Amino acid sequence: MTMKLCLLMIVTLISIEFAAAKGYSIVWEKKTWLDAYNYCDGYNMRLVSIESRRKLDEVVDVIQSNGLNTRYIWTSGTNLDSYNEKYFWATTNKEVTFNENWANGQPDNYGGQQNCMILDRYRNYQFDDANCYINKFNFICEEKY
Ligand SMILES: [Ca+2]
Known part of the structure; x- marks a missing residue:
């Protein structure tokens, strides 16, 4: 094997590794939900959606491996503008079906707000x-595809 080919293979392997590590980007600034949504959009990404247990595990891994240690983190889930008050993922307009992950007694729409x-x-x-x-939290953007 020539040196050139060998180098090419190494470079290819490194870029595959890098691509696999991509996908999520933690934003360390605390913002309101709409500002967080728009921030991700501005980078051609999406505020993170947690559609399944598998996705949650992936996101938790990103949070833990990067040492994000604030209590609350935004997701794209909302029921603003929802005709039946059900939650949907604002970035995909899909209804939230991973409802077993709500904390006990939530969502409580505390204070109606x-x-x-x-x-x-x-x-x-x-x-x-x-x-x-009103609330400002850290958040994670995810790649669109
Ligand atoms: Ca609540």
Whole structure:
């Protein structure tokens, strides 16, 4: 094998590794839900959706391996503009079906002002609803595809 071919293979392997590690980007700034949504959009990414247990495990891994240690983290889940008050993922318009992950007693729409969905790190990354306009939390953007 020539040196050139060998180098090419190494470079290819490194880029595959890098591609596999991509997919999510933690944003360390705390923002309101809408600002978080728009921030990801501005980078041609999406505010993270947690459609399944498998996806949750993936996201928790990103959170833990990067040492994000704030209690609450936004997801794209919301029931703003929902005709039946059901939660949907704003980035894909798909209804939330992973409802077994809501924390006990949630969503409670506390004070009638909670319409956006967070992960609660203190409650094993279960869902809670929070105030979209007032609360500011860290968040994760994900690649669109
Ligand atoms: Ca709540």
